[in-house]
């Protein structure tokens with residue numbers, strides 16, 4: 645079978661660390677044919693191993709007839725424009741999370757892809773990590789009964805290049821970055837919803853800017869979601885641990901007849917506590933950055949295109965996670981719980 649032509653728009657951190665390795669892992673099925681980045685060197689470096697074309701204009705990637713799907717790995721403020729343009733060009737899309745900055749943008753993107761008849765897969769990569777997939781399957785099999793409480797905590801070091809925290813880089817510019825809620829907590833809101841299997845009813849949150857050199861980009865969020873089926877989910881993201889502090893992640897899910905816990909930097913990466921005993925499966929890859937997850941994510945899009953079937957994660961799922969995240973930000977600003985009906 646011919647290899648599917650792939651284009652890459654945005655050749656920065658996540659493209660280098662996740663999407664290019666994923667393309668390489670699936671090299672029997674896909675081929676990188678063109679890249680684009682406003683940083684010409686980044687575009688060229690990403691293209692070089694494949695002998696692919698490169699450009700500083702993302703539209704050059706979209707213009708190619710030998711590309712069926714594009715990966716959009718640019719900052720969130722560019723997703724709406726680039727995904728809509730990709731749809732208009734008839735390209736299937738794997739776009740990084742968060743889907744968009746607003747629900748109006750999200751709806752335009754989803755509509756554009758639906759009208760063009762192309763798939764839109766949003767890169768909620770954690771849904772494709774083995775550990776999370778196992779957890780979801782365990783819940784589906786009734787191992788812990790009905791889910792009642794969920795907690796997802798994530799701490800990231802500020803030991804990134806200093807520029808990350810300054811307006812010279814999008815992540816440090818409050819005009820174009822949603823900070824920890826949009827970069828990180830949108831994963832948590834997605835997982836709380838996915839693992840609970842319930843829709844959010846209301847959200848309450850606190851946010852903060854805790855890093856002195858940070859100029860207004862939120863680096864802390866604590867949120868609590870009340871779900872319609874009776875579950876409560878909470879999440880806390882802190883992007884301000886000292887340099888060298890290991891990326892830390894913890895997930896706890898308590899059900900009516902058991903619990904599941906998953907942690908990074910823990911010799912017992914996944915422990916299940918059920919009435920029939922405690923189980924310690926083999927060690928897993930890191931929760932937060934799992935290379936096989938990105939290959940599974942890309943394979944999901946490729947298979948959906950080839951088999952002409954629906955995606956396991958339609959974009960409405962990413963929209964729902966975005967809605968909870970935006971409700972959390974609004975709650976923090978307005979100092980009150982936000983009913984999800986207010987976010988429609």
Ligand SMILES: NC(=O)c1ccc[n+]([C@@H]2O[C@H](COP(=O)([O-])OP(=O)(O)OC[C@H]3O[C@@H](n4cnc5c(N)ncnc54)[C@H](O)[C@@H]3O)[C@@H](O)[C@H]2O)c1
Pocket residue numbers: 653654655656657658659680681682683686700702717718719720722740741742767768769814826827932
């Ligand atoms: N799935 C995950 O776990 C995960 C992890 C990290 C980042 N992300 C997401 O990936 C996206 C990118 O994050 P990143 O950390 O790679 O950022 P980054 O700044 O490292 O890379 C972004 C790249 O986009 C390029 N770019 C900017 N404007 C462009 C334009 N108009 N056209 C083409 N390229 C352009 C930049 O030059 C840069 O190379 C964000 O949405 C982020 O939230 C997801």
